[in-house]
Amino acid sequence: MIRRVIPVVLLLLLFPLVSIAQVDPGVRGGAAGAGQPLASVAANNPAGILNFFIAGQDAFEEIETVPEGLGPRFNSRGCGPCHAQPAIGGSAPAVNPQVGDATASGATNTIPSFITSTGPVREARFPFFFDAFGNPNPNSPNGGVETLYTIAGRVDAGTCTSAQISQPSFALAVATNNVIFRIPTPTFGLGLVENIDDATLLANAAANANNNFGVTGRFNRNGNDGTITRFGWKAQNKSLQIFSGEAYNVEMGVSNPLFQQERPLPGEDRASGLPAACRLNPTPEDGPDFAGSGAGVLDDVAAFANFMRFLAPPTPSTTTPGGSTSINNGKALFNAIGCNTCHTPTLKSSPSSFTPSLSNANANLFSDMEIHHMGTGLRDNVGQGDAGGDEFRTAPLWGLGQRIFFLHDGRTKNLITAIQAHNSSGSEANTSSFQFFNALTTSQKQDVLNFLRSL
Amino acid sequence: MFRSRLMQPMFLSAALLLLATGTAAAQESQFNDIVAEPKGPLKKIPEGVILVKGAEPSASDDRTPLPEQNRIFSNVLQNRYLGLSWRLPADWWQEFEGPPPSDTGIYTLAQLIPTKSFKGPLKGTVLITAQDMFFTLLPASNPIERARYDKEHLPSYYDVERPPAEVKVGDRTFIRFDYKSEVAGLHWYVLATQVRCHLVQFVFTSQDTQMLESMIAGLGEMKLPAEERGGGDAPLCIADYAAKKENVLYRVEPVLADRKFNSVPVRIVIGKTGKVQHIHIISAFADQAVKIKEALLQWRFKPYKVNGEAVEVETGIVFGTPRPRIEGTAAKAATLE
Numbered sequence: 001m002i003r004r005v006i007p008v009v010l011l012l013l014l015f016p017l018v019s020i021a022q023v024d025p026g027v028r029g030g031a032a033g034a035g036q037p038l039a040s041v042a043a044n045n046p047a048g049i050l051n052f053f054i055a056g057q058d059a060f061e062e063i064e065t066v067p068e069g070l071g072p073r074f075n076s077r078g079c080g081p082c083h084a085q086p087a088i089g090g091s092a093p094a095v096n097p098q099v100g101d102a103t104a105s106g107a108t109n110t111i112p113s114f115i116t117s118t119g120p121v122r123e124a125r126f127p128f129f130f131d132a133f134g135n136p137n138p139n140s141p142n143g144g145v146e147t148l149y150t151i152a153g154r155v156d157a158g159t160c161t162s163a164q165i166s167q168p169s170f171a172l173a174v175a176t177n178n179v180i181f182r183i184p185t186p187t188f189g190l191g192l193v194e195n196i197d198d199a200t201l202l203a204n205a206a207a208n209a210n211n212n213f214g215v216t217g218r219f220n221r222n223g224n225d226g227t228i229t230r231f232g233w234k235a236q237n238k239s240l241q242i243f244s245g246e247a248y249n250v251e252m253g254v255s256n257p258l259f260q261q262e263r264p265l266p267g268e269d270r271a272s273g274l275p276a277a278c279r280l281n282p283t284p285e286d287g288p289d290f291a292g293s294g295a296g297v298l299d300d301v302a303a304f305a306n307f308m309r310f311l312a313p314p315t316p317s318t319t320t321p322g323g324s325t326s327i328n329n330g331k332a333l334f335n336a337i338g339c340n341t342c343h344t345p346t347l348k349s350s351p352s353s354f355t356p357s358l359s360n361a362n363a364n365l366f367s368d369m370e371i372h373h374m375g376t377g378l379r380d381n382v383g384q385g386d387a388g389g390d391e392f393r394t395a396p397l398w399g400l401g402q403r404i405f406f407l408h409d410g411r412t413k414n415l416i417t418a419i420q421a422h423n424s425s426g427s428e429a430n431t432s433s434f435q436f437f438n439a440l441t442t443s444q445k446q447d448v449l450n451f452l453r454s455l
Numbered sequence: 456m457f458r459s460r461l462m463q464p465m466f467l468s469a470a471l472l473l474l475a476t477g478t479a480a481a482q483e484s485q486f487n488d489i490v491a492e493p494k495g496p497l498k499k500i501p502e503g504v505i506l507v508k509g510a511e512p513s514a515s516d517d518r519t520p521l522p523e524q525n526r527i528f529s530n531v532l533q534n535r536y537l538g539l540s541w542r543l544p545a546d547w548w549q550e551f552e553g554p555p556p557s558d559t560g561i562y563t564l565a566q567l568i569p570t571k572s573f574k575g576p577l578k579g580t581v582l583i584t585a586q587d588m589f590f591t592l593l594p595a596s597n598p599i600e601r602a603r604y605d606k607e608h609l610p611s612y613y614d615v616e617r618p619p620a621e622v623k624v625g626d627r628t629f630i631r632f633d634y635k636s637e638v639a640g641l642h643w644y645v646l647a648t649q650v651r652c653h654l655v656q657f658v659f660t661s662q663d664t665q666m667l668e669s670m671i672a673g674l675g676e677m678k679l680p681a682e683e684r685g686g687g688d689a690p691l692c693i694a695d696y697a698a699k700k701e702n703v704l705y706r707v708e709p710v711l712a713d714r715k716f717n718s719v720p721v722r723i724v725i726g727k728t729g730k731v732q733h734i735h736i737i738s739a740f741a742d743q744a745v746k747i748k749e750a751l752l753q754w755r756f757k758p759y760k761v762n763g764e765a766v767e768v769e770t771g772i773v774f775g776t777p778r779p780r781i782e783g784t785a786a787k788a789a790t791l792e
Contacts, residue, residue: 054650127500127507129486134493136500141507168488177500207779209592210641212658214492214566214582216557221716229624267488274521329638336610336636373554376503386717388509399678425551426505431582432564438568438578439641439660 035087069285109155120410132368158183189313314399322450330451366397377424538680561586579661589771625675652692
């Protein structure tokens with residue numbers, strides 16, 4: 001009897017503590033607030049543009065085979081399965097398609113320990129090359145994508161067998177802490193991001209220069225022309241076309257007009273490249289359809305870029321979760337404690353030659369497009385362009401309410417954990433994040449969480 | 456004889472071939488992403504360490520104190536460069552250090568939060584920063600102008616509680632500017648002073664104004680650099696001394712071969728003879744820092760004189776791609792309210 005009573009009493013005693021703590025409301029339910037074309041694209045303004053969006057979406061949803069260009073190394077077989085949450089074009093879905101990719105069509109890949117069916121879609125990088133004994137060498141920076149799978153064993157892989165090609169040493173990388181991850185970035189509204197002038201970004205940076213939160217930041221820049229780059233976790237890519245071309249080549253192994261060769265592993269490329277037996281197709285595998293017409297002429301890379309460019313930004317909820325008062329209050333608190341110093345709520349796009357919805361529009365992206373030091377807790381020891389091992393682009397927050405996985409490596413599904421990860425030695429976000437945890441009341445914190453999940 | 460003459464080049468060729476093969480193998484072995492048979496015990500990459508640096512600070516010597524070298528020992532914040540020493544308020548600590556100095560010369564000296572033993576119902580944060588005024592982007596060259604600029608550019612969701620004004624805390628004068636957020640119920644009390652051409656700011660934030668006032672009163676205990684009392688041996692800080700052509704007698708440009716687009720602020724100390732005796736690269740990639748230090752050590756300046764006596768001078772210069780300064784004149788014309 002006593003045994004039964006004690007847990008109940010404990011539960012009753014703990015209940016007030018549990019009930020007053022703020023909680024992440026979780027993935028916002030209801031209809032997907034994203035995945036549709038921009039209003040002017042949906043209205044086919046200018047004439048014909050809707051066909052380009054539809055053709056882009058078709059290409060984006062396509063599942064590749066080896067004769068179509070897949071491999072010889074790849075992370076997944078299509079754009080769509082990974083960019084799927086809450087709709088096509090989004091981020092990692094609840095069920096990881098990479099588990100099925102490993103053995104699809106007879107492939108004989110070993111699934112690395114960090115790829116699980118309920119975990120995030122992941123791309124892996126080794127910060128450092130291994131020496132011949134298997135020790136990561138800090139004097140040999142790598143940082144390139146170590147593609148998860150090969151086509152060996154697939155029914156369409158021809159002469160490319162496991163005797164010719166192997167997966168990277170993922171178990172060794174895990175054992176030596178020499179692997180980091182990136183998850184897919186959502187692509188909604190990226191046409192607006194692409195169309196924000198550098199002058200607007202610089203003016204926003206100047207407006208935030210006198211903040212009292214210890215935030216500084218700077219822009220990553222294109223090595224060729226010196227202009228501001230803005231796509232990718234470290235803002236390393238200049239345009240959607242470059243972003244698409246690289247992803248097609250790196251994630252699916254499809255050579256294309258922007259990245260013409262089949263992609264070896266970073267170390268393989270320092271030695272003898274990909275084995276001839278696995279370079280099965282003439283290159284580039286993706287190109288224009290010279291016999292086609294209209295949107296069908298475009299190569300896939302151009303089609304992907306159009307799809308992302310013409311995708312509407314996510315639509316936030318004004319009432320869910322927590323009701324409009326809580327959401328509005330949360331937004332005000334988000335600004336007050338300085339989250340908006342980096343997560344700039346709105347930047348205006350420039351006049352667009354593509355379609356009216358991209359012209360002089362408010363991009364409510366919640367990012368300044370700058371790179372910031374995020375400290376030892378989030379560091380990945382990968383340098384890209386001017387961004388060092390702990391510098392990341394401010395992640396846009398639009399659409400966050402319906403995202404499942406957070407941070408560059410998808411390490412958490414919990415928004416509170418994600419905010420807490422902003423705190424570590426060397427992070428520019430410490431003060432704002434400290435104010436969230438140390439200066440706001442529980443109810444105020446809940447308002448901020450509700451606001452974020454409304455986006 | 457014939458055989459040996461023939462054999463010598465053959466042996467040499469074979470040796471070179473072996474060496475070349477060995478070198479190639481050694482090179483290959485440095486760039487592996489596939490290791491068929493690892494040989495333990497294996498070395499791990501340490502957790503929580505930033506090994507791949509971007510732009511970072513460095514200096515020409517390790518004796519001269521640097522602004523970013525803070526330490527908190529026995530709950531006392533010490534900065535030898537600024538000559539500051541301040542006992543932290545009871546039940547406050549720094550869990551995490553701040554980021555490296557920015558390319559605009561901003562240092563995060565401390566970020567304080569309550570300890571777990573903190574008893575008050577309302578908590579808060581303290582942020583202490585230093586802005587090297589040689590490199591500020593803002594149209595403000597002293598604490599008064601900066602506070603006035605901040606007030607004029609205060610976002611609409613804050614309300615001014617106390618306009619910028621001089622206040623005395625202990626034996627030191629600060630410029631104080633307070634503002635609040637109605638919705639958050641939070642107050643920001645900002646106290647600024649200037650030390651060695653650095654704007655040093657204390658930003659106290661909480662819902663508890665009584666606690667904030669008590670913490671501010673504690674600033675009176677802060678130990679000041681000797682220069683504040685007319686003594687000390689810190690160099691005289693003079694903005695743009697290195698940027699004026701007439702002051703530079705000999706100059707070698709650093710050749711920054713790698714194509715980067717970052718701003719590289721550099722603080723230098725010029726000795727009484729005009730030689731550069733200390734270089735502090737505030738933010739640069741490693742290769743940039745090497746080139747800039749090599750070049751600057753060759754520079755010769757016209758010695759700076761005070762009452763006919765040459766004195767050491769501290770000044771700043773920017774290499775790379777300087778960040779644009781923010782236009783504005785209102786703050787310059789500011790007077791205290």
